[in-house]
Amino acid sequence: MSEITFHSRVGEAETALRELFPATPLQFNEHLSAKYGARIFLKREDLTPVRSYKIRGAFNFMRKRIEAGLSSGAFCCASAGNHAQGFAFACRFFGLKGRVFMPVTTPQQKIQKTKIFGGDAIEVELIGDYFDDCYAAAKAYAATGQAALVPPFDHEDIIEGQATVALELVQQLGDENADMLVLPVGGGGLSSGVTRYFRENAGSRPAIRYAEPAGAASLRTSLSEGRLVRLKQVEGFVDGAAVAEIGAIPFETLRDVRPEHVVLSPEGRLCGTMLEMLNIEGIVLEPAGALAIDALKDLAPVIAGKTVVLVVSGSNFDFERLPDVKERALRFDGLKKYLILRLAQRPGALRDFLENLGPDDDVSRFEYLKKSARDFGSILIGIETKNPASFDAIFRRLDESGTAYRDITDDPIMADLLI
Structure with missing residues (x-):
């Protein structure tokens, strides 16, 4: 009787999954390869029937309970x-x-x-x-x-299901060995399952790097402290990976990972990656689905000339969020700022301010915050430009003219209240 191993259980899960959908494609990406001077492949989990890898774990958990007669x-x-x-x-x-x-x-x-x-x-x-x-x-x-509760990530059967991504990768790569594999991290079901599969693989073992949202760095924080840590505050923009505490079972698999091997993606930078993939490649990604691709911006110095596989985890994106994505990307790149101005209540004061702007600067928002002041009024103004350096010139001219202003672009309290 053959030994029942993690690999064999993943193999059973992968065979059963084929009743639902074929293996998701592993695609060579010309754009990213040229940009980073590497051979970059995308494992397209956004092309499952539900546009994410989550179907793998849920299906495997339910299948095993039904087969064991444990389902009500x-x-x-x-x-x-x-x-x-x-x-x-x-x-x-x-x-x-x-x-x-x-x-x-x-x-x-x-x-x-x-x-x-x-x-x-x-x-x-x-x-x-x-x-x-x-x-x-x-x-x-x-x-x-x-009913039986199907957990999102912190269960062995869920992890086995997500690990089928690794088995497909091995089959699809064939004789070509990947030098590096980049995995998105939320609750840890996918990242721990794929990591364990490759650790126990008798063949090639690529270097593995992990990508987390900067505002929800539950894995990296736990690794740095050497224990499971629950974050006190989480930025929820990357909703598919904004987890306050990585799963206990996944953390046991990942606890030996070096903290510096977890790349933290700022939410604004991630938005730029989403727009890049949409505009250039025509690939729609949810924020969590873009994590592994965004991590290339930090990994660029070490991947030149290498073969890199990125797991694209999902594409369930609501296009009503697109304006927010564009806004965050512009602000992160320094191409858009919000100021509160204190302008004299006299004819020509606004015209005098506008003369501080250059030919590539555009007013995208203008709103009086206080109209009743007799001498000075407060104004919220949004400015977009084509070059971040333009703001240095704008601020210099404002200082020289004695115009009172405050940059609230990166002030979370003021920005949330006014923007």
Whole structure:
């Protein structure tokens, strides 16, 4: 009798997955390869039926419980995004009932997509304002015995399912060895599963680097402190990877990773990467799906001439967020700033200010904050330019003219209130 290993379990999961969809493609990318002087391949997890890798883990978890006779005939989960959609698709495949708990604040687009993938097999229950609220509701519902809770990442069966990405990569690379593999990190199911698969692989073992949002660096923080750490505050923009605490089981696999091998992607820079891939390659990516690609900006010095594989984790992007993505990218690149001006309440004061702008500078927003002052008024103004250096000239001219102003572009409190 052959030994049951992690590799063999992943192999079983991969075979079962083929009933749902073929292996996602591994594509050579001309644009990124030319830009970084390397051979860069994209593992397109955004091309699964639910446009993310999450279907792998959810399906494997449910499959194993059904085969073991542990299923009560129903499942439940808590999610506002990709996990919910993968869960719904798997419920419909197995013909079993599922209940998805989502925050009341979940965008309607995500709710509708989940219902489409699940069809008559699922029910969606909106509860609470935050994920923790609906996760507590899902656990309470599972505790009644009416359904089995399908966790998003912190379970061996979920990790095995996500690790099928690694098995496909080995098969697709064939005789070509990858020098480096870059993995996005959220809760850690994908990153730990793929890492473990390659660590235990008898063949080639690429160097592995990890990509996290700078505003949700749960893995890197935990690695730096040598223990599992729950972040006190998380920037939620990269919703597919904005996790306050990486899973306990994934962390055990990743705890020996060097902290400097985790690349932190600033949210604004990530937005620029999303726009680049959309405008140049026609590839729609959600913020978490662009993490591995964005990490190349930090890895550029060490990848020249090498073969690099990037896991593109998902493309469930709501285009209503596109203006926010553009805004964040411009501000990160220094091409857009917001100022509060204090201008004299006299004819010609605004015209005098505008003379401080150059030919490539444009006013994108203008709003009086206080109109009733007799001598001076406060104005919120947004300025876009084609060259970040233009702002040095603008600020110099403002200082020389004695104009009172405050740059609030990177002031989180003021920016949230006024912008």
